[in-house]
Each structure stands twice: as C-alpha cells, then as structure tokens.
Amino acid sequence: MSDQFDTKISRLSKRFRGLSRILSAMNDLYLYGIYESNFPKLMEDINKTKDHLKMVVTDTKEEIEMSGDGLTIKNEIVTNPFDGEVKVWQI
DSSP states (O other), X not given: OOHHHHHHHHHHHHHHHHHHHHHHHHHTGGGGTOOTTTOHXXXXXXXXXXXXXXXXXXXXXHHHXXXXXXXXXXXXXXXXXXXXXXXXXXX
C-alpha cells in the first residue's frame, strides 16, 4: 500500500493506544484516594468523559479494522548474513 495508508494506520493505532491508556488511568483513580463520595462533581465529569472516550475508542478501533489488517503484526523479513541464500525468519 501507499505511505499515506501506512501513516493513517499508524496514526489511528497511536490514537487507540493513547486513549486506552487515558481510560485505564481514569479507572485507577480510586488507587489515589479519589472516590465518588469525596469528589462527587469531579467524578460526574470524569464518568461523562469516560463514556465519550469509550465511544471514540470504539470508533477508532472500527476504523482501523475497516482500513485493512491494521493491528496485525506482520512478520518481518530478515536475511541471514552468514548464509549465501535469503531466508525468511519468523520474529
């Protein structure tokens, strides 16, 4: 495929990973003493934000899946420098 396609897949993949990390951090707020009872307004806003981020993550995942084989790691072709013939090694 073209460089534009590869750039789009990598950009979407980075977005997916970044937003997933943010959601994970928001789910771990209780580890730092941030509870619904202590900060009701803050947690209300955070829950709304989490719901929106979940929708964006789902949309991003669907876009990656529709644009081809986005998250599948392809085998890299590595040649053996000590041998005269080219071999494909599974990494």
